[in-house]
Amino acid sequence: MRGELAEHLNEFITGVNQAIAQAKEDGVVATPELARANLAKLAAFVTQVPKLAYAEDGYVFADQMEIPVKVYSPAPEEELPVLIYFHGGGHMCGSTELYDPMCRKIAIAARCIVISVEYRLAPEFPYPAGINDCEDVVKGFHQVLKNVQYGNKVLIAGDSAGGAICTTLAIRAMTDKSLKIDKQILIYPSVDYTSSMPSVEDNGTGFLLEKTRIQWYFDNYFDDYEDREAMSPLFGPFDATMPDSLVVIAGCDPLRDEGLEYAKKLRLAGVNVEVREFKNMIHAFMNIEDLVSEECRELYSLIGSFVNR
Template structure:
């Protein structure tokens, strides 16, 4: 599969910046680099009514979240968004434009969760924070002008991993029925298996196999954690009964096979799956609006499906 011309141009600009590979950096350096790259895009989000930072109770202390209200009347459906970054980098600001666009497009109250990350807080800290935040908004939705009966989860990359895990936990919880799970090129298996880890290792953007091994090494406590379904949702004993899924797949991504395998596993388990492949796209393309046409198109597809799921 060849790169889309717009992606080729974006990668040429990235190469001109001469940024060091992620796996050669400290976590602090990698976080700063991601922030700089996102800022350099200069993306302008869709207008919303307002955004508000606050904290919600978590198992190890307050969890920072950001709430986005669209220009719509309530009670609003709710989308809980978990940012990507390998469970090591990324924050509320790196994914702010995505969340604003999803709030505007889906007409939903979006809550972005700034969960604890490795290596300072290793697995399963992120899972625990994400679950606490999801339970909080389910309980507090009416006070926020939202509908607790219409909640979906979404995330990209590591955030897609966490959204998938939240869907599993919600299935087994009382009183929390998700309408949808949106998994954008998710990490499905920290075993890092699949031909795409070799096929798209070099020349297809910053996410390489070495970068994925770096993320895994900083996130998991030990290699054995990869067998835990909370780290690798594809290894859950059963995927039956989960919320309907949309899986967004980048054609030229080391996580391509992860996305495909998880979509197939969900479908085999009887879960309705809307699988969308974007040929020529690389990992991270979903946030590259408005310069990448397929990023704009993918966000519109996601918000349209969320609207349908919310009814």
């Protein structure tokens, strides 16, 4: 079933669809550089950037690598929960800089420390380089908190591709007990690399994220020999030891159904799951906050409540 778009997004989506049609007519060839530049343009729709008591850049060292991170705390003298955030962007785009306003708002809404990870991107660094970076940060985050007090609760969170990273790490944590994850927050997560759910067709055109773009992202992320079903968290193992989960869904998103199915499988495995569907929202609505301010306020409030339960 195709989603019904919120009226206050009609003008934005009309402009996006016109731009997509014009690019096709002009024969514009998709490249990683162009995709990154286009996602970065969405920063113009997130203009409120709150101040925090502590916001610093740092590095987590692992396997002779330096993984850049940004660290945020609303109260560096308090022992707050630690939330490690993995940004979206199809495993090819996005950055800690683009997600700086969102991470600040999560830190404030949830009264927690947020560590935003600048993981490596495809196609320069295909699967599983970015996931390995994020795992290293989850295991070594204490390296960047020497000037910040923190508690024992560790959460992971991410939108879209960042949600895919979270769910992959949740699977790894089932057998790797050194990977401590108390909760996960998944915002319109990408969990099915086979694109087999009905909403990929139902919502696959006209709602910003299109089916052809999803396939292009995955083609750049994976090498030809990899089994995409085996790599998909949706088709991986589930058990009751997986972290309590908040799953946020957008009704006009091609990824809608896989997110709902993932939540269903968690619940059947005995995991505590909270699902909130924003029925009239598109994928990446978090990145256009100025157009959907009420929905984003609710999103941050949801995250805050979930972190502190």
